[in-house]
Amino acid sequence: MRSYLLSDVDMGAEEVEAVTEVVRSKWLSAGPKTAAFEAAFAEALGAAHGVALSSCTAALHLALDALEVGPGDEVLLPSYTFVATANAVLYQRATPVFVDIVGPHDLNLDPADLAAKVTPRTKAIVAVHLAGFPADMDALMAVAERYGLAVIEDACHAVGADYRSPSHSALHGRKAGTIGHIGCFSFFANKNLVTGEGGMAVTDDESLARKMQRGRSHGMTKSSWDKASGRASDYDVVQLGYNYRPTEVAAALGLVQLRKLAGANERRRELAAAYRRELLGLPGLTMPFAHRLDGAHHILPILLDEPAERPGFRHALKEAGVQTSVHYPPAHRFSQYWAEYGRHAEVPRTDDVAAREVTLPLHPLLGDEDVAAIAALTRQALVAEALPV
Ligand SMILES: Cc1ncc(COP(=O)(O)O)c(C=O)c1O
Numbered sequence: 001m002r003s004y005l006l007s008d009v010d011m012g013a014e015e016v017e018a019v020t021e022v023v024r025s026k027w028l029s030a031g032p033k034t035a036a037f038e039a040a041f042a043e044a045l046g047a048a049h050g051v052a053l054s055s056c057t058a059a060l061h062l063a064l065d066a067l068e069v070g071p072g073d074e075v076l077l078p079s080y081t082f083v084a085t086a087n088a089v090l091y092q093r094a095t096p097v098f099v100d101i102v103g104p105h106d107l108n109l110d111p112a113d114l115a116a117k118v119t120p121r122t123k124a125i126v127a128v129h130l131a132g133f134p135a136d137m138d139a140l141m142a143v144a145e146r147y148g149l150a151v152i153e154d155a156c157h158a159v160g161a162d163y164r165s166p167s168h169s170a171l172h173g174r175k176a177g178t179i180g181h182i183g184c185f186s187f188f189a190n191k192n193l194v195t196g197e198g199g200m201a202v203t204d205d206e207s208l209a210r211k212m213q214r215g216r217s218h219g220m221t222k223s224s225w226d227k228a229s230g231r232a233s234d235y236d237v238v239q240l241g242y243n244y245r246p247t248e249v250a251a252a253l254g255l256v257q258l259r260k261l262a263g264a265n266e267r268r269r270e271l272a273a274a275y276r277r278e279l280l281g282l283p284g285l286t287m288p289f290a291h292r293l294d295g296a297h298h299i300l301p302i303l304l305d306e307p308a309e310r311p312g313f314r315h316a317l318k319e320a321g322v323q324t325s326v327h328y329p330p331a332h333r334f335s336q337y338w339a340e341y342g343r344h345a346e347v348p349r350t351d352d353v354a355a356r357e358v359t360l361p362l363h364p365l366l367g368d369e370d371v372a373a374i375a376a377l378t379r380q381a382l383v384a385e386a387l388p389v
Pocket residue numbers: 054055056057058081082084085128154156157185186187188198199
């Protein structure tokens with residue numbers, strides 16, 4: 001029986017060569033490759049600065065820190081995200097305020113709920129471009145401007161995605177992650193651009209970039225590479241910093257993966273379109289974002305009609321060799337969040353959708369025939385689940 005992985009990565013001879021070169025150089029922590037990756041990534045996105053980091057979680061943390069979000073400040077963010085988005089808010093001892101999603105067809109932040117939850121304590125918004133589809137940044141930025149809020153984009157799913165403005169505003173055509181004050185990216189093992197562990201913060205604001213550069217290495221005014229390469233001998237520590245440095249190995253992989261990104265995202269788009277042709281309109285199944293042609297197509301979420309169907313449906317697919325996942329258990333329901341921040345969160349559409357979501361395999365190494373096979377098995381699993389036991 002064939003089996004179908006939820007995600008897979010395109011690692012080939014070029015990546016092996018790039019890593020080998022770094023290993024031979026014997027300088028493995030952030031250095032010249034990291035600087036080259038930062039420059040290439042920022043240029044590809046049209047951002048002025050890129051700060052490479054050990055993860056997107058580190059990027060979110062340093063972004064909030066650089067924007068001076070701290071104790072007593074409220075941060076508006078979705079609960080429908082990976083928990084790291086919310087954890088970063090707690091690192092700064094700020095208060096996460098969970099905002100609902102638009103609904104089953106659009107899993108991104110609802111601008112109306114966002115505006116309704118602004119208080120005098122609100123300092124920032126963290127927008128997540130779920131599944132790789134940019135949120136309505138025109139509406140989000142309008143709320144931010146009205147109330148003087150900072151905007152961070154958690155663009156972990158949306159690397160390389162173009163923003164399509166609903167009103168054809170000046171934001172149209174910008175890359176996801178370059179619209180707010182700081183954009184955060186992940187290069188984790190299953191992302192569209194993979195370095196194993198790794199992340200990047202991008203910004204057009206030089207002072208924010210400097211703060212994040214220092215923040216990633218203990219708040220020091222000189223980098224470890226400056227010292228190791230003899231370009232600096234002393235340094236000051238001008239802010240509380242962390243060790244969020246990336247490795248040269250990750251940067252070398254990132255440079256190769258960046259060259260593959262546009263082609264890989266295009267392949268994801270074709271595969272997502274094939275899934276839509278196979279599954280759209282089936283009774284018992286909803287496809288979020290089904291009419292969006294933009295985006296980075298990071299994952300392929302589908303919704304069942306009822307939460308009770310999910311375990312049986314997933315089990316049937318597992319038995320048929322199809323790996324599935326759930327994106328996401330909502331952050332406000334985790335024990336860490338529930339008592340203090342979750343219990344009072346009013347996010348009914350998040351609760352509804354999150355209980356019915358299943359993620360099907362999507363990655364650029366899938367063939368057209370694989371999607372046809374997975375779709376056929378999905379149809380069978382739907383029917384099996386609908387039958388009385
Ligand atoms: C939406 C979202 N935010 C944040 C993260 C955290 O990224 P990282 O694993 O690079 O810290 C992830 C990835 O896992 C994610 O999907």
